[in-house]
Amino acid sequence: MAAGWLQHLGAGNITVLSGGTQPAEQVNAAAVEAMAEVGIDIAASVPKLWSDTTVQQADVIVTMGCGDVCPVYPGKRYEDWELEDPAGQGIEMVRGVRDDIKSRVEALLTSLNIDE
Secondary structure, eight states: OHHHHHHHHHTTSSOOOOEESSOOSSOOHHHHHHHHTTTOOOTTOOOEEOOHHHHHHOSEEEESSOGGGSOOOTTOEEEEOOOOOOTTOOHHHHHHHHHHHHHHHHHHHHHTTOOO
């Protein structure tokens, strides 16, 4: 959902790589539905395994509760967004996570001086 919001609100002014150290095999169906409700299609998204190289090339790394598993490199900007895990949850709960992520993405874009 964060990648969907970043691509949508960044309006082509930002490159987004979405993945993780232990990505799921597919995007959560409730997340796809929740994002579709706001006009953002993430249905074709595929979670990707991040390599050390991927992390080293990023300007900002947003983590969502990966703890000690995430590689940390000096000089990189990290944001750890503690969010409720939408896995296996109903659409009502996922909508709340979606809206929380949107607020965080808006703040991130503002801090990067990226126009929405």
